[in-house]
Each structure stands twice: as structure tokens, then as C-alpha cells.
Amino acid sequence: MRFELKERDAAGRLCRFTTKHGTVTTPNLLPVINPNKMIIPPKEMKKRFGTDILITNSYIIYKNPELKKQALESGVHALIDFDGSIMTDSGTFQNYVYGDVHLDPVEIVQFQRDIGSDIGTILDVFGTPHQTRETSEQGVNETIERARKSLPHKGEMLLACPVQGSIYPELRRKCAQELSTLSADFFPIGGVVPLMENQRYSDLVRCILSAKQGLDPSKPVHLFGAGHPLVFSLAVALGCDFFDSSAYAKYANDGRMIFQWGTEKFDDLSELPCSCPICSKYTKESLMELDEKDRTLQLALHNLYVSFMELKIIRVALTEGWLWDLVEQRASANPYLSEAVRVLHEPEHLQWLEHHEPTSKKTAVFYTGPQTIHRPIFYRYHQRLINRYTPFFQETVVFPEGTKPYSMFYSKEITDILAHKNVNLVVRSSLGPVPMELDEMYPLAQSVFPNCVDQETGEIAQQRMENFLEGSSILHWDDQMVFSSEGPLKHPIDFDTRRISAVADMQFGVGASDVLFSGDLRLVKSKQTGKIRNILCDGSHVVSMRAEDGLFTLKIDGGLRLHKRMKYPLLRVVVVDDAVPFIKEGKSLFAKFVSDCDPHLRPYDECVIVDEQDTFLGVGRTLLTRNEMLTFQHGVAVKTRDALQQG
């Protein structure tokens, strides 16, 4: 197996997953194939949807002598005529639904191995939402025990071990941790179908979060039984990689059509509100003229088009950095989903999410409603404002919100004020306080809020402003404010100096600005935009400021300064000895060669690369969280930007 993270957003990731039967991109959907009754043949799926991975049920094959014989003789790929990756389920869900499955847990794993399944699943114990904690714990223990017994029999097959634990977060976390210790290959989150059937999305979110918090982050996570696109984006944002859908077929059999916003009965629709090839070829009337079997097939195809489309949208959003926007948009279609998004705002979850949140993104943050201000990126900003930002003076001038970037909108005022008075400058923005010198930093310039926000956003911003200003004497800026009467300052502080100093501390931690910029400072600005580009200190280039996100890129000399003065493990990613030569050649640092990492580093942070003796090797940009660096076996952990020249 190979599982490699390529792109990320929120706590979600876009990965390449490789089995013996090929490579697929995650997040992805495994259509469920019933070997007894294939509404859409797997080959047709491959042709229409590019399906390279699907799931079928080993228990159904096992119970049917004919299918069993065929599968053992020629393999499950021949049985269903599909040459992509095949995952098999074990009968656990059938046991939950029908209650009459009697199977030897090890035998069904051996069977899956013998029929050539790419990913088999252990016979786990399905935990239902109404179970007591005790019953759930027994189920979890039994699931772990079965995993332990099954793993030695998996052969070359990957083995999926579902995380159970009903609605008890600590059980989910425990189950996840123990299965991770056992080195299972693939982690379904099980027992969630009853939650989804009852739209208990808040509980679903808690189940996912607690499982994820216990799981080895380098393994694929599959939300078992999630087939409705409504929940896909939220689940992906929390780190789910796979879904499976029998919904496309079940709903079609029931005359129901899946849409992004929910489900509609075909009979109730006045026309087909979709542009997929099926809904473009047929009208409601012409579909009604088909015989029932054919109509069911067409509805099933529609359902898969819509489901795969949602995954395409999610992958684009994840790659472009607007996955949270998408999650919140989808939540607006369903009150229970909207409630589930609120679960993420609880401090413990926000903290976990903040660890995964990239430092910067390709796209701006778009306000979607009261959820937006609770996003991890703003949580981080306000945390850092408290912990890393130091006001320059005792007095603060507060500006009302203007056009972004604020420092341009208020440039005349800034020049006037700073020439005459040593004060802090702060904008009262829709997302809370923005010190003027941070105004170009992601996500402050890169966020779009309406002029008129909802009351919740307004009050949170107000509260944060009050906290920020506590202890400061406040001057509210207005048009009539004149500072020239105070006479010019003898040594006014340059606004640019303020900016680089404040950004450096916010980005690298308190004290970073002193380390980076002590000495003879020279700022090189863009001739076109007038923005700071390069910063030289004592003649050497320490950092550059990126135009797109107002954050610094570390140069070798900047890295050396930080390395010298900031204590281990601050800002470090540590390379094992074997890999040191590669780094010295400027090659990227792969996760499997990382032995440690500063826990404060976030994805897409600038970092210092060192060897195990903390010798400085170079500077780079992280792609993974610390936890990911320490577990992933494949893929890049740090993109080396520059390595120290030897000699």
C-alpha cells in the first residue's frame, strides 16, 4: 500500500492511494456492488465515472455456493468483471440489519484474502447509537480482539479494521488508538449508518472527530455507509478519505433521486433539476415512459453522477483552499448539518482543527454566515494576537473598517499620525481587531465579509475587540482628528518596520523579529506595488515577503538567525542522519526521514531543517503536521527551499 498526501485544506487531504490494482485519488467514493444484482455493471461505472475502486460484500459471496466457488477459483475481480481496486466488507452490517450472521471472524478474513480482495475487512462488532456504554465497550474490545486475531491472516491483502464505539467519544478514540497500534492498513469508521439515517449529524461529527483524534494519520479513513453527497464535504473536512454508496441503487429502487441539497421523489418533481447526462438526455416525461427497470437504472446513474460530482467539487475546493466555504454552503441546505458544523466550534475540536489548518491558502476566506468567524484560521489568528502580538505603545487609535488593504485606505492618516504621536493603530473589522501593520497578512486582507454581518459575527468581533483593547487608552479616529498640533516626533517609527516586526512575531513566535531584524536593516520594495519584497539585514537577505499572503519566506540567512537564537525544537524539522545528504543537495524532505518536529509548526509553515544533532541544514516549507510527518511512510514532509552550501 502507498498512501501519500498531495494537497490539503481544513483537516482534509487529497491523497494518492495505491493497491495492487492501481492508484486512486482520494477523497473518493466506492460504489457498492451487490454480486447478486448489479444494477450498473462495474465496467459501465468505470467508463462513465472513471471508477477505479469499489466495494462488494464478501459475506454475500461466501453464503452463495455458486458465487463462492467462482470467486475462489478465479478471484473476485473476475467474478464482478472489474480490474480496479476492490474492497470487501465482511458481513458486519448484514448482522446488524438481519441479526443472523454466524461467521468465524478469522475465516471470513481468510476468505477475502483467498478471493483476492485488495482491501478486506474484519468482522467487527457493529455498535449502535442506543447502546449503553458498557455494551459498546464490550463491542469495542471484541472488535480489537478480532483485529488482533485477523491481522496475521491477511497475507498480501490490506486489512480494514473499523473504529466502533457507538456515540461515546472516549470509546471511539480508544478503539482508534488500539487499532492504530496493531498496524491495521485502513480505518473505516463504523456504526454510523443509524446516525445518518436519522440525520444525527452532530453525533456523526463527534464520532468522526474522536476516531480521527485516535487514529494513525497516515492511513486512509473510510466513513462506512456514507453515500449521500450532503455529508461528504463536512466528512472530508474532518479527514475522511473514502465513502461508499449503496444509496445510489437503494434510492433508485425506491424512485428517489439524490441531489446536492438532499433527496427528492422522482414522482414529485415537476421537472428534472439537474444537468447530468441522464437528466440532459431525458425529460421527466420521457423517463416516465421507460419500463420500471430501465427507469431505475437511469435514476441510479443520475444518483452516481451527482455523488461523483460532489467529490469532484470537494477535491477542487480542497486543492484551491475553499473547503470550509463549501462545508458551510452545504450546511445551509440542512438544519441538522448546520447544527453539526456548530459542534466544530467547541474549543477542544477547534484546537484539533487548528493543528491541521494550513497557514495560507490560494483563495480568500468567503463569509458564508455566522459559522465563518468560528473557523480555525480565525481562531488561530486571535490566539496568536493574544500570545504573539505585542502592542507598541500605551495609546491606541481605533479606525472603523475601510476598504482592504486598510493601510492603503488609511495611508494618509497613518503618515500623519505616526509623524506626530507614538500610538498603536487598530482597525475594528468584521472579524475583530486588526492591527494596521498586520493588514496584509493572511487571512486578514484575504477575507471577504459583507458590510453588514449577522449579529453573532458582530458580537464576537466586538468581544474580541474589547479583549484586545483592554488596558489601552483609546482614541477613536474620525475625520476631524488632527495630530499636527502635538508637533513632529523626533524619531518616528517607520510603519514598514512595524509591519515586518509584527508579522515576524505572529508567524514565527515572540522574539523572532528581534532575531531576524537586529542590525542594519534594508527594505527592498516592489516598484509596481510599493509593497515590501525583500528584507536585508547587515547586508544579507534574511526573508522575503510574499505579495499574495503577506507572510515571510525564509532565506538561508534568516533561517540561520532563527536557528541560532530560537531554542530547540522551535521551528525545526529534524532529519534522520541517512537523509542528510539529500537535504544538502536541496531535495525535498520525505516524511519517512523525519525524526522530530516542532509541535508549533503547521502545514505550509516556513521551517528550519536540522539534523539529529540540531545542525542547521536549510530552510523549507512544511506540507504536513508534526503527527503526519512522524507516521507517513510516503510523500514529502517539507519542501526544501534552500540548503546551506557546504564548505
Add this chain to the structure above:
Amino acid sequence: MRFELKERDAAGRLCRFTTKHGTVTTPNLLPVINPNKMIIPPKEMKKRFGTDILITNSYIIYKNPELKKQALESGVHALIDFDGSIMTDSGTFQNYVYGDVHLDPVEIVQFQRDIGSDIGTILDVFGTPHQTRETSEQGVNETIERARKSLPHKGEMLLACPVQGSIYPELRRKCAQELSTLSADFFPIGGVVPLMENQRYSDLVRCILSAKQGLDPSKPVHLFGAGHPLVFSLAVALGCDFFDSSAYAKYANDGRMIFQWGTEKFDDLSELPCSCPICSKYTKESLMELDEKDRTLQLALHNLYVSFMELKIIRVALTEGWLWDLVEQRASANPYLSEAVRVLHEPEHLQWLEHHEPTSKKTAVFYTGPQTIHRPIFYRYHQRLINRYTPFFQETVVFPEGTKPYSMFYSKEITDILAHKNVNLVVRSSLGPVPMELDEMYPLAQSVFPNCVDQETGEIAQQRMENFLEGSSILHWDDQMVFSSEGPLKHPIDFDTRRISAVADMQFGVGASDVLFSGDLRLVKSKQTGKIRNILCDGSHVVSMRAEDGLFTLKIDGGLRLHKRMKYPLLRVVVVDDAVPFIKEGKSLFAKFVSDCDPHLRPYDECVIVDEQDTFLGVGRTLLTRNEMLTFQHGVAVKTRDALQQG
């Protein structure tokens, strides 16, 4: 021309619009055809999208000697090879863009008539958003003057007279009113492209609302130049019937793809996040392999698939009654659109919207965020609670929100309390106070709010609760509350009696319950559900209660009672003498036969049908607002439910 309203939701409508070249369903989109350069031939559009109406530019034809000759000889339909309805624009927009159009306003109208355009457009004066009020007013006056001069020359062609007035609501309204007086056939809302280009959606909404408030509601309204699906649902909810799109082609030429949530550059996309036939046939890679011309064609087709899909979704939402849900969902994709939705919450606009809001819908209200509580249906409910609802007693027991319907959730408590104490029973719900006896009435039982709402919704509900309880002595219900100590009441008031009385007043006005239910009352309940079905008074069936929305259906005897005691014009729709015989036969009342109507009646309200001498004829259900009944020339105004038997 025939323009007939078939379905409605919000202030939007689904109509059938007929020209000499056929009938189309609105809301609809007219693709813009450039006669010089047809990226997609009209016939191909008809085949792929079912396009039955499009728009082309008469000025371009007029200026090109070859095209002009051909158009005059064989007509515009032959020129572009299309047999559906063709609308032509006049060169106004070209004049706005290039500033060099010199045309005789009457001549260009005659030209459009002569080439056989189905809908021609006058040469109006484009009002830009940055104009002064004076300049705008001159433009409006000139536009009106040109309409006046052009109308006599239209022949059999329908003539579109655009509403101008820049961003001045009173000018927009005035222009709309005067053009309506002139009996123009078709009303584009013009001068809005610069607003849309700059995402000034709040201003756009004000332009649409002020135009609509001045316009004859029986004529089609076209939002000129609106081609991005992002704004379609909001514009439809405000009563726009047509859009036109050159965006599909312009964006394609520019390598951009239209999506429901906005626009993306083809080059920036990692894959195609869509399931339309184009995006299902091609991958990003295979599209890149096409030559540029062919790729542009494919992008243009994609853009139209997405645009037409949005219209299909809108028509389904409108028919099913979830147009507001859709509007709010779309607004969550764009902060400026979200701000525009807030404009609707201003009291003057809410009032106008409330006039159009149907009394009941097929689907429940879904919470999408803080906008939901501001919807016209809740505005109406709270207005009526103030104006039409009378608390029964001085004391009120307040219940926390439970499962819906509340009266079932709290049935034991209700029985216990009412046996011992004469008190009001009110639930503190997410949308404000809900008197227990109104709990099954639309939209109270038919709304889905999450358990945890945003702060704005919470505070509005709280405020409404406080207003409602003012002057009442309050008992907060809790589990320990015991009323039996007070001893049983001698004559407890039956909860069902409370229910029918309160609903009748809310639905028909204060005093209606006394009129309908005075006498010997008998309630017939459903054996299955236990819900009230039919109400008989003194032996005659006066009303039925609908299970789906908890509102009354009027029976003849109920209608007679209301007619006798409620003064003219209350609850009446008045039929002209000629049409009386049709009503007596039980036929539906067509709009053109309505001479007056109670201004309190809303669409889908129960009403009393009378002749011009206020003689009772029957009962029915309105489909139109008063203003629509008095202007529409086609279609049903009131569905007659039952007519008084003669003799």
C-alpha cells in the same frame, strides 16, 4: 401575447408565456445570439437545452448591410435559423459600452417589427449607477417619451420597454409606473449590468424591488444582462421572469467556467467539478488537447448547461415551495449576495414581499441561517400574532421547545393543566412564541430549525417572546409543576375548542371564530391520527382542517357565515356580472372576470366569492394577489371550491 401564472413562491412566479412562435415556461433564460458570430447555433441550443426563446441584437443586424438585407427579406427567424420566440435588443447597451450609436428610436423599433421579431425593444436611455439624480431623471423621462413614440409602431410585435432610473428607487418606481400606464408588453429592468459586474447585489435588489413595485404585475419582467446563475434565484424570488446570457460565450472566450457558486478559470482547475454532459465526456486533460476554438465551444456549452440547470432547480423549488431556502443557500456562496438578502429584511420590502407570500406551501421551511427568521412567512405570523391573536387568560405557562407538534409532545401536561387552571399555554420556540393551540398551523409545525441556532435568530425569537408575554403573568413550566392541588375546574375549556378558535382568527381575521363556530359545535376527528378533520356547527359542515398545514378549508356554510357577518370587502373576491353563471356552475374564476378583492387576501387563502352586489356565490382558494387579479388577462384567480346551489 399570453402570460399566465401557474405556480408561485416568494414573490416569484412560474408562468406560461406565449408569442406567435410558441409557449415557454418562465423563469427562463434567453441565450444571447450574436448574428455575426454564433458560437453555438440556435438549433443546437434547442436540441441540447430545449431552448424555445432567445435574444439577438437588432442593432448589429441593422448596421450590417448584408444581415440587414437578409433579415428584411426573410425575417430574423430565418436569419439565425431558429423557429422559437426571438427577442431583439435595440442597441442601447452598445451605446452604453461604445457610446457611438446614432439611431432614430422609432426607426429601430420599426426595423425590429419588419424583421419579424417576436419581442422588440425600444431604444431606451441606459442609466448608469454613478449618474446624478438629475441626469437619471432626464434619462427616465426620455425613455418614457421614446416608449410613448415607439408603441404605435410595434404592429403585431410585442414591445419591451426597459425600466431605468439608475440606483434611485423613486425613479425606478416612477419609470415602472409610467411604462405600465402606456401598456407596454414586456418589462426589462435595464441599466443593471454595471451593478452586477461590481457585485453590487444590494443595489441590484433595490433596483428590482422598486421597479417591481411600480410595474403592472401581469407582464413579464426581464432582468437585462443577468447571465450568471448566482443571482437567478434571488431575482426570481423578487419576481423576475426572464434572464439573458451572453456570459456563457463571453466567459468561454475568456477561458472561464460558470458554476452555481461563481466562476472559475479553466486553467486553474485541477479537475472539472461538474457532471454536465461536457464535463462527463471530457476530463480537464482531454479538453486541453482540443484546439482553442473547440475548447471554447465546449466551455460555452458547459456554461449553458449550468445556467439552465439553475433555472430547472429554481422552477422545481418554486413549484415545491422552497424558493427561499434556495435563495438563502445561494447567498451563502457569496458575501455580497448574502448582504443583498439582508436588504429584503427592511420593513418596506418585507411588507411588499408578505403580500406575495403564499399562505401555505407543499414543503416545510428549512432553517439555513440567520436569514430564515426574517422571511415573509414569519413576519406575517408575528404580525398576525399581534393583530389577530387574543390570549385567553391573564396567566401564561411557558414551555421550553419540545418535539413538533408541541401539543402532542406536551399532551399530558396540557390535559393536566387545563383541567385545573385557566391559563394560556405558550412554547418558547426557535422562531419566537408559539401558542400551543397554533402549533399545527403552517409554518409552525412545518419548519425545521436546529436545536442550536445562531445568536441573531435566538435574540429575535427572545425579543418576540418578550413582546408577546408583555402584560401576562408568567409561569415557567417544569417537570415538578403540579396543578392538581388547585382542584379541578368546573368548566374547563376544551383544548380543541381553543385550537379551532385561535386558528380561525389567525387565518380569517379577528372575530372569525365567533362567526364560524357560534352554535352547537361538533368536531369530527381522524380515527388514524386523532386530528381534527371536520367541524360542524348547528349540524352544518362549516370548515375542514387540513392535516398538512393545520389551516381551514371553507365549506359553503362556513362561507355563508363569514359573508353574513364580516363586512365587505373582507374575505371577498368580486366577480363581474358576465362571469357569474360560470361560478355558479363551479368553474374556476379567471382573473379577467375579477372586479375587486379584499386587500387582506394572500395567495392560497380561502375566500368568499361574491357578485358585484355582494351576493354570495361560493367559496374558493385564491391563486393571485389582489393586484394580480385586477391586472392579469389570462389564467385562474380563484379556484372555486364549492358554489352555492341555486334554488
